[in-house]
Amino acid sequence: MAMLRATGTAIRACASSSGYFARHFHASSGDTKKIVGVFYKANEYAKNPNFLGCVENALGIRNWLESQGHQYIVTDDKEGPDCELEKHIPDLEVLISTPFHPAYVTAERIKKAKNLKLLLTAGIGSDHVDLHAAAAAGLTVAEVTGSNVVSVAEDELMRILILMRNFVPGYNQVVNGEWNVADISHRAYDLEGKTIGTVGAGRIGRLLLQRLKPFGCNLLYHDRLKMESELEKEIGATHVEDLTEMLPQCDVIVVNMPLTEKTKGMFNGEMIGKMKRGVLIVNNARGAIMER
Numbered sequence: 001m002a003m004l005r006a007t008g009t010a011i012r013a014c015a016s017s018s019g020y021f022a023r024h025f026h027a028s029s030g031d032t033k034k035i036v037g038v039f040y041k042a043n044e045y046a047k048n049p050n051f052l053g054c055v056e057n058a059l060g061i062r063n064w065l066e067s068q069g070h071q072y073i074v075t076d077d078k079e080g081p082d083c084e085l086e087k088h089i090p091d092l093e094v095l096i097s098t099p100f101h102p103a104y105v106t107a108e109r110i111k112k113a114k115n116l117k118l119l120l121t122a123g124i125g126s127d128h129v130d131l132h133a134a135a136a137a138g139l140t141v142a143e144v145t146g147s148n149v150v151s152v153a154e155d156e157l158m159r160i161l162i163l164m165r166n167f168v169p170g171y172n173q174v175v176n177g178e179w180n181v182a183d184i185s186h187r188a189y190d191l192e193g194k195t196i197g198t199v200g201a202g203r204i205g206r207l208l209l210q211r212l213k214p215f216g217c218n219l220l221y222h223d224r225l226k227m228e229s230e231l232e233k234e235i236g237a238t239h240v241e242d243l244t245e246m247l248p249q250c251d252v253i254v255v256n257m258p259l260t261e262k263t264k265g266m267f268n269g270e271m272i273g274k275m276k277r278g279v280l281i282v283n284n285a286r287g288a289i290m291e292r
């Protein structure tokens, strides 16, 4: 788990420890805490006991937290002044949420949450939290770094292939009892030989590049940080420092950076204008990185 501790106006990674829960939530620490989890309802799908990130299965930590004497309230009701979450804001100490059904933690909520110490994202990306307000209040914002890196990289690879091969229109034809090969194949291409650029090459971006290597593509990446040259060589990817230089080269652009003040609306008309006509864009990061 990566800890982003809010200090002053800076949010910085400061610790990583699988023992975090054990240390901070163990009964021997003397105090019991009010913990609120916000997840979506899974209804009949919650019968699968391995499906943990829902209201019904509560991340699978209810028994343990309660055995330590903590109060654990779980809800999906998170919007508006009368919602369940709002009732607990004044005295909760820990708020757990996911990017899939985010509890938006605004400056206003932080102001009301006098006991709040920890905002925990059960996933990656804490853009649902007002990080400036959290910093000013001295809160810890933590997320489970690496938790779904493989899932996202595989999903991106699938989307790239689906788009490149023009799969969905062909599938729809078959389902509708039609078959017009020309209609599908005139826009179905090979991935081999194409230039693919990832904007952001952290955990997910790097893994995607590794997964793409056997396809024989030209692999580019833009990131604030350049990989170590050994890793770059192993993956076979080239760093492009200036994003505006990378965009016109790409047949496929994949977005793999967090949503921040800097990246919000980053792909605006001007940036899109620099891309190749007909470029495929896969954005599994956050929708708001694209200007609406």
Ligand SMILES: NC(=O)C1=CN([C@@H]2O[C@H](COP(=O)(O)OP(=O)(O)OC[C@H]3O[C@@H](n4cnc5c(N)ncnc54)[C@H](O)[C@@H]3O)[C@@H](O)[C@H]2O)C=CC1
Binding pocket: 123, 124, 125, 146, 148, 149, 152, 199, 200, 201, 202, 203, 204, 205, 222, 223, 224, 225, 256, 257, 258, 259, 262, 263, 284, 285, 286
């Ligand atoms: N759809 C989904 O299910 C999921 C989506 N995500 C999203 O993907 C994002 C990336 O996840 P990870 O790879 O695990 O994060 P990471 O922190 O390992 O990598 C992010 C990379 O983006 C780079 N970056 C940040 N701001 C930048 C900027 N302004 N310009 C250039 N590079 C910049 C960083 O240097 C870093 O290398 C998350 O922040 C989250 O929003 C993550 C997991 C699941």
